[in-house]
Amino acid sequence: MSSTTPTTQSWQGRTVLVTGAEGFIGSTLVDLLVERGAHVRVLVHYKPYAERGHLARYLGPGSPVETLAGDVRDAGRVMDAVTGCDTVFHLAALIGIPYSYASPEAYVQTNVAGTENVAAACRRHGVRRMVHTSTSEVYGTARTVPIREDHPLQPQSPYSASKIGADMLALSYAHSFELPVTVVRPFNTYGPRQSARAVIPTILAQLHSGAQEIRLGSTTPTRDFTYVTDTAEGFLALAECDRAIGHAVNLGTGREITIGDLAQSLIRASGRPARVVTDETRLRPAGSEVERLLSDNSRARDWAGWVPRVELEEGLARTSDWVRDNLRLFAADRYQV
Template identity: 35%
Template sequence: MRILVTGGAGFIGGHLAEGFASDGHDVVALDNFEPFYDTGIKEHNVEAAREAAAEGDGSYELVEGDVRDEEVVGEQVADADVIFHQAAQAGVRTSVEEPQKVNDINVSGTLNVLEAARSSDTERVVVASSSSVYGKPEYLPYDEDHPNTPVSPYGASKVAQEQYARVYNEVYGLPTVSLRYFTVYGPRMRPNMAISNFVSRCMNGEPPVIYGDGTQTRDFTFVGDVVEANRTLLDTDAADGEAMNVGSTDNIEIRVLAEEIRDQLAPDLELEFGERNDADAEHTHADISKANELIGYEPTTTIREGVKQFTDWYRANREWYEPLVRNS
C-alpha cells in the first residue's frame, strides 16, 4: 500500500511510518517540523523510518509541508491509499496560551485532509484523537458514550476533528476512524512528558517532581500498542465511522509512577511536589472494550515493562536525548 502519515516525523507518526515501512509499504511522511519541541527528535524519527525501509521491501519519503496548506495536502493525499492523520498542535498547556493556532492546525488542517480524501480514491482516513475529549469524568473508566466536555482548547479541537471525520463518513461515504489515544509514551517521545522527566531527574540524582499531590491517574499507553491498533486498520472496515479508545493494560497514579521509576533508578531519592496546572486532567482511564470488539485491540505492554523499555532506550540515547529533556 501507499500510506500517507501526516505529522510523520512526530512521536506517534514517526513510529507509524517506521512500522509501515518495515512491513513493506510505501510510506510518505508529511511534517512541517513545528518547533513545539526540539526538532532533533523528529530527525531521529525520520532516520528510524528510513532505516526500516532500507532493511525491508518498503520505501520512505519525507515531504516537508503543513496540513494548513491545501495544495500540499491535496498533492500528497491524491496518491495515498490510506491516510493516518497524526499532524496536530500538541500540548494541553500550549493550547490554553494559543487557542487560535490550535484550531487552525488541528481543525482546519483536518478539514483539508478530509476534503482532499473525499475527492480521491482514499480507502480510509484514520484520525488521531485524544482522551482530552472527555474532560472531567462523570464516571470511570471512560467509554465512548461518556459526554465530551473538554477542559482545554486542545480537547475541544479534538472533539471537532472527530465530528468532522464522522460527518465525512456519514455525508460523503468517506471511510474514517478516530482513535482516542490515552497518554502515549515510549522511545523518542516528547521530552516534556512526565516519564521522560522522572527518568532524567533520577538518572542525575535529582528527585522526581510531581505537579499536584500525585493522586492524579493516567492510562499510559505504550507506543508499540498504538502502532498495532493503527496497523489493524489497514485491513478492516469494521470501525469505519467510529471513534474508539486506545488505552493501556491499566492506569496508575502519577505518584506511584514516580516511585516506580525512582525505585528502579535511584531508590534513595525523595519525591518533590509542585503546583498543579488547572488545564491538566485529574484522571484518565480507558474502557477499551469497543476497540477490542471491533478491531481486536489488546494492549500487551504493562507500565512496568514499558518504563523498563523506555529507560533502556534512554540510556542508549542519553547523549542526544537528555539535553532535550533538561531544557524542556
C-alpha cells in the same frame, strides 16, 4: 464475513500517507508499515535547518519512505500528499496542553483546520481509509469508568477543545460524504522517542540526570498508559476494520495508575533514588486538570482484535533505558511545555 469481524490485509506494496510522521507515535507507526512492506509517504513539517529526527534512517537513496515537507494547514500541499494513497494516517497536531493556554489559536488552525484539509483531500482522492488521531483528553475528568466512547466530551483545555472539534469534523465527513474515516482515541501513550513535554520522560530525564528531587505538578490524577508499539498496532488494526468506519475507538489498557505511584515505579525502574516534590509552575489551571482517565477498550478488542501486549512495568523499564541512553535529547533542568 460478519461486519464485526476484523479484516486482515497485507500492507505489502500499498501506498500509505502518515502525517505527523516525525513524531513519537508517527515514527513508530512508520517503522511498522515499512516492516510490513508498505510504500510509506510522510508529510513532515518543513524546517529550513538540517534536522533529521526520528526518520533519519529513511532519508537517502533507495528508501522505502518518500518524504514530503509541508504543513497540514496548507490545503494544496495536503491535496498533493494524499494523491494515489490507499490509506491516510493523520497524526499531525499541536499536542502540548500547557502551550495551548498560551496559544489557543494555533491549536485551532493546526488541529481543526488541518484535519479538514486532510479529510477534504481524502474525499477528493477516494482513499480506502482515513485514520484520524484523537486523544483521551477529549473526555476530560471521567464521570464514569471505565470510559466508553459515548462518554461526554469535556473541553478542559484549549488543546482538548481543538481535538474535539477535529474529531467531530472528521466524523462529519463520514456522515455527510461517506468518507471511510475512523477516529482513534489513544489513552496516554509512552515509550522510546517521547519528548520531555510528557510526564514519563520528564521524570526519567530528571532521574537519569542525578536529581535528588523529582519536580512534578499534581500527583493525584490517574492515567491509563499504553506502550507505543501497542498504540501503533492499534492504528493498523483499525485501518483494516470496516466496523470502525464512522466511529471513535479507544486504545487503552484498562489499567490506571496515579502520577505519584507512577513516579515511584520509575524510580524503581531507573534504580535512582529520589523524592517527589510539587512544582507549582507545572500545575494546570483550576478546572483544567483531568483527574481520572481509564479506558474501556472493548470496541478495539471486539471489532479489530486489538490487544495491548506490553505490561506497564516492562514498558517503563524499556523507556527508562532509552532515556538513559539518549539523555542528550533532554533538558532535565527546564520545564518543557
